[in-house]
Amino acid sequence: MSVRLTGFAAGYGFRFDPFQLEACADIDAGHGVLVAAPTGSGKTVVGEYACYCALSEGRRCFYTTPIKALSNQKYHDLVERHGSGNVGLLTGDMAINGDAPVVVMTTEVLRNMIYAGSRGLGTLGYVVLDEVHYLSDRFRGAVWEEVILGLADSVQIVALSATVSNAEEFGDWLDTVRGNVDVIVWENRPVPLYQHVMAGHELLDLFGDDRARVNPALMQLAKQEARAQRDDSRRPRGRNGRGRRTVTFGSGQFGGAASGHFTQRHAEGPRLTPTRAGTVHALSRAGLLPAIFFIFSRKGCDGAVRQLLNSDVRLTSRPQAAQLREIAERHAAALSAEERRILGWHSFVEALTRGVAAHHAGLLPTFKAIVEEGFTAGLIKVVFATETLALGINMPARTVVIERLVKYNGESNADITPGEFTQLTGRAGRRGIDSEGHAVVLWQPGMDPRAVAGLASRRTYPLRSSFSTNYNMAVNLVHTVGRSKARGLLEQSFAQFQADRQVVALARQGSAVQARADQLWEQARCDRGDFAEYARLREQIGELEDERARLRRQDRRAGVLDALERLEPGDLCRVGGGRHRGWMVVVQAGVPGAREVHPLVMDEKHQLVRIVPAELTGPPQVVSRVRIPKRFTVHSATDRRTLARAFDARVASLDESVGPAPSVPLDEQISAQLDALRAALLVHPCHSCPERESHARLAEQALRLEREQQHSRARGAARANSVAARFDRTCAVLDALGYLDPRGGRELPVPGLVLTRIYTELDLVTVEAIRRGVFGELTGPALGAVLASLLYESRATGPGPAQMPDEASERAYQALRGVWRDVGMVERDHRVERGRDLDTGFSQAVWLWAHGADLATVLSQTGFLAGDFVRWIRQVIDLAGQIGAAPGLDGIGAAKLGPAARSLVTMIRRGIVDVSLGPDD
Template sequence: MASAEELSPAEAYARFRHHQAFPELRDFANGYGFDFDEYQVEACQAVEGGSGVLVAAPTGAGKTIVGEFAVHLALAQGRKAFYTTPIKALSNQKYNDLCERHGSDRVGLLTGDSSINSEAPVVVMTTEVLRNMMYAGSPTLRGLGFVVMDEVHYLADRFRGPVWEEIIIGLPDSVQLVCLSATVSNAEEFGGWLAEVRGEMEVVVSERRPVPLYQHVMVGNRLMDLFADVAPTADLEDRAATYDVNPALVRIAKEESRVVRDDSRRPRGRSGKGKRTSGTAQYGGGAAREHQERSRYRPAHRAEVVRVLERADLLPAIVFIFSRQGCDAAVRQLQAAHVHLTAPDEEAAILAIAQRHVQGFSPEDLQALGYELFLDGLLRGVAAHHAGVLPALKECIEECFEAGLIKVVFATETLALGINMPARSVVIEKLVKYNGEAHVDITPGEYTQLTGRAGRRRIDVEGHAVVIWQPGMDPRAVAGLASRRTYPLRSAFRPTYNMAVNMLNRMPRSQVRTVLELSFAQFQTDRSVVGLARRLARTTGDHDDLAAQAACDRGDFMEYARLREEIHLIETTAVKQDKAFRREETERLLTGLRPGDVLRVPSGRSQGWVVVLDNGHIDPQQGPRPTVMTVDRQVRRLSLTDFPSLPQVAGKVRVPKHFQSRDPSHRHSLAAALRQRLDQLDPTPQRTRTEGSLNDKERARIAELRDQLATHPCHTCPDREVHARWAEKALRAEKEARQLEHQVARRTRSIADRFDKICTVLGSLDYVRAAGTDDLEVTKEGRTLAQIYSEDDLVVAECIRDGAFDGLSAPQLAAVLSVFTYEPRKGDEHRSQRMPDLVTHEAYENVGRIARRIALVERDARLESGVELPPGFAQPAFDWCAGRPLAEVLGRGEMSAGDFVRWARLVIDLTDQVATAAGPGDLRDTCHEVRHRMQRGVVDAAISAPEDEDWDG
């Protein structure tokens, strides 16, 4: 940006007019020590101009500037601003940032766990908190002017994404929406939906990385460029640009393939099986060289990877390993290899941060957490970051990393979401990850999300992405991941029971259906049928034109044409059935042929009499393929296409046991025997019995239709066949239109149809009741359900109504409620499936009966049901609530501290919902006791409990 001295008079005047047009943006920008990017300016101008805005930009591009400007504008205008995030850790981070800029007296925090200064003009919160406030009609919403939705691409999350759409649809029109998203390939589509729902909405897309990103592959301990021209992915706007893969990498892939191929051919011992003998002893120096070649392509040891990065000045680095155990093992490997990346002053700073984060933990808890080993890694400058790490320790890692004290973090992919932890380089160990069901290749969108962490703005002049070479790797496939930017945003929205009763509490049923049809899910569905609808309209128009051409002055010719069409349909159906029967019967008969069978082939190259040499094999596509010899001694294979009518064996000749089809003398002898046998056959052709022809009912219907045709006034029209040609075309168009209507009907109104089925279930269980002709009112039980936000909301509400939780002690209630929150990870299926005691077992059985009862009601309403109630966390929840120490709780089932805290906090959260829903009484008192007992020690310290799950590979 040019300085004032360099500006021409015209440029100076333009800048003056610009500042006059956007005075708040000018004041806001003056508070930063750098110039804003063009897209940031454009987005902020839209906000100051009164428009909503969707900003889609790469990770680390600084799109939060736009959100912070909305906060600035709200304070300047005397209005409120809510800054929403998808996870609590990000909420805490943003709260600290805004407090530093605006002062803690003007900023609040609401995350479900924390409530700080909730009536402040600026409040940071998770999306769930805002959704609940909207449904409750909270007075905190008064004066709300702006809502910032950070990381709005979370809308695609299967479990939590629908909350975003509920907020976007339900916010008052007076609220300006500022949506911040990672780069998605359908930003314009998403922006189009936002504009339809919210009114004026600017879409600002930037695909330019502020820090150039260079792509590398580490082969052994060599760091090699992925592209021949070292193409940095800094500007992605030129999607047509292509880059050549480094030919050295292509050559390595070929060499590795050759070594592996040659190695697989080498005999394994004398028999060719079993262990291969020593290469040096058996093959001398050549085998040793091959062994050395194979070693060149093995992935580098993790400690060696770190040393290579350190020598190349590429630290700090995030190494993505799609496995918790892999991350933990990597830290241990670096410790064992005596890797040490920190200076004494950095160690002192790390120690101070670590002590602050574990302040208040007992020595016994620290021992149970393996804190000493954790701290040793931290002081060396390395750490593991995943959902299994205790939240307090994760926050310690994040703070140290942001301060530049930790040099290497081994992380699962959840670190790539939301948390501000950029690095100079990002390493991806493997391009395959476990998604909870199978090992799958990572997508270009995931690759972009992961490598987006590389390159710290205003710190690094360039970022680096490194992929570790793995056996069989194709560098061209890696280049495809690095150069493609396909990351479409797909809605995960679907109505729930809780959503239904909350919306019915606020508006009539017809209005709820209209609102639900405003969802992004319906918007995308409707767009997908635009082409179908266009074809339907065109086809319907064609039908009308063709029917008009078929008009007859003697009567309704389309009626006459339909009679002819029905006759044709009955007859052709019978023919098809007959053809299918014939094929099936022919296949059966050909399969049953035996050597020496004599039969006549009615068509094809082998037409005429043949003798079967062998019954051949059955081809998956063509069916049986028997080998035969013709009268003129030609040996061929038959197929089903040779038999338009059923084959029949007319006789048999003897085929010698050692018959050789390639021996002319053998063929000559067999042909003579075949001709002799044919002379003995009856020359009268046998009639083949036909199956699948018209039955009596079909014959009667055709006779009836022919009578109607004969008496129809159009039957004697001299132009009948001319009319018929037009009518046939009209009927074809009519048939196509019916098919298109069916496809459109299946896709449109899918959201409203699901809502109607939900209402049917709720009505059956008395959570809503009829009010007027087509309206519903929420009952007392429905208002209870409105307070339950669990995925199994209806089952929990039914349990409250049926008293399934009554009479339980606090530990017992915690154990029973855990079955609604716990989701076993891969490898945890072996965890105890028993409840802690007989009382909780009986309560669990009762919950199961209630869930099955609801499933039957859902089945009757044609609504899918999939409630699972795994009891794998029941014992830890019971033990912790009973006051047992952390070491004992973790020791029982080998559960990680991070997982334990995650599930414990989810139990507490559900307990709070049950307390609110139940109202005054013993159950509410027990719920409060559960919270008091469970919110202690490491659970109480987990202010930013992780909400993201990662999978082990």
């Protein structure tokens, strides 16, 4: 052990583990390291050693984290160790001592510094990438690869990861692109973890005495439950036919089966699913508190706290309650009495002083800080949390409780994966405090203990690259190193590294498939001619027919959606086909920006119906206008009759002069090809063969195998240069819209320079809207409302798209939708996946806040949780700040937009938004 390492280790109150010593020695040797170790094992010691080395060498170390909350936490840890003068913090909206030798920052900040060629990189010697397994994140993962590829060769990388099953593969890639990177995998938990199942009032071990087989007592419970279910299923149902209830989500292996194999009894039998209060009491009696209860729902977390408030649960002493109240008052000193009222401060503090709290992304950041400090101090005994708590924040507990092994994954309710289970239970066991950690799964109806044991014993958490070129990345790389070098750099990405390894496996599968196809072609041989040629003619015809139908559907849907969005009350339309063929008048317009636009119309039968896009064969043709009665009410028979008379009169005056609505035109080129192929098919000698259909069945099998083979080869070819090909297509879109040098050089046109500083998912749409003057003379509330539509994404349980708040924002939003559609057409032409749609769900909230509305008004009128409101407002602040600081706005006719954007930031960064240091989780 070197003298420097010995001095460093002396500053800690525990003896370093072998993996920590090995990793620190590698840093001393001038190597980069990848350390993959369980949560709570102390791998951050290795990152802290990099900071120590930088200070001793007179160089700089950047300590990067994926979320602001973790950056804040790490900043305070390093300040305590090295002093505030040596440590800085940069998180996008927070800058403290940014020129310090050790700076903690979010990974995005470092990425932006690399692209900007920041002078701060000049003396950089070390970069710590904490929680580097975030590069699997499909939304933000690319940032880690951009940083790894973009840092100077002289920088030593210290990558810290949770336990992943392919750490060696990731390490091989790091060594390939960085050189001299050592991989250290440590699978020993510093605190042993024991698995349990809580059934009824009893806490049972998941595994038997030999730690290999499932506890027989759990298997017996499952059998008893299944037997009771079978007895109950033979009972006749009541008059209402219900009698039983089937739980409808998940695969069923952990309980709650969608398949319907399990039916929960209501009337008889012991209750095996424990109550929350009962579970808390049981854990308290067993000395297993503090505990984190993972509930995969924000409302579920808040509801659980209310349940315990309504029970006899009290887990703190009077001195502890007083300490918690002091922590709460200290953090919330800036909150007004009215803000406290709307935020439910009294209930929050009441639960807190009992030792109970919730922690989730919808919680106000101030409340989160209170919970985190109280829990870390050992004062809070039970926290109900969503899985975001498992993503790096240092809040370990003695016990982790998982209520259900099913969660909503953004599309449906699905079983949690072994990797997610490992990540969640990794919070159990506090190093230096607990001799062991405990993971408890609550019994659910229909639970299979063997499946739970399989989940708990597996450690499959593979690291998969989510790297994909976006527009901002492309312009920055081209501007920094040129297009050719940028392409070569992207070919070195981890995504490409993994893809290349898969190409070999695909090639091995091909030979067997081709051999079987050759056998089938031999059996389909025809004495009248080349049946393979005939079969391929048939296949071509089928493919072209499918392609024509697909294009018709695609074009029709795009046209229908666009037309429906433009409809206004009073528009008299003609529909050429489908369920609503004929005349109709629009009574209420649809909601712009909604996932489906469903305007309310009166049809020829004088019925009021909602138009669904799928029910139309083509876009409605606006022919004229009908006056809608003032204060028209859909429930008023008089109003409907008045409208019907006006409707009929207007139609009668037009019917003879207006022809039928045009149908969707066919693709003439495809139609001509089809005519030629059908003619060739009819004269082919095999067409008259009496065994034609028998041969055709064999040929179809052979063709299917050949298609599989072609697809396999295409996948291999695509993977062989997938990242570079995506970069080429992205650049083609940028070329088409004038963002890159047409001569292929590094110098960017002014729009490209603006784009280099816009970091958002719809970056290109944002800059194109600026170029076209969409934001024009917008200021304050209207500007904030329109910018919000570029950022916000509706959740299944949160506010969805709504009308824009005023005329100015509505006009700008409609123009912005036009830009979004136009960019989408260019993306389609160059086979680039279209950016997500605009969403107006947060626009009203920004508009109200920018107008000076208080928090109570905003939350009551929009339905947002306080934490979500603060989080989305901060994203609007971030985008407005990017626009306000972007270079070259005057060069694209947007000189006034910069001051307007900066003014908006000042306007909405007030009150609870300004005092809350919001994590970006």
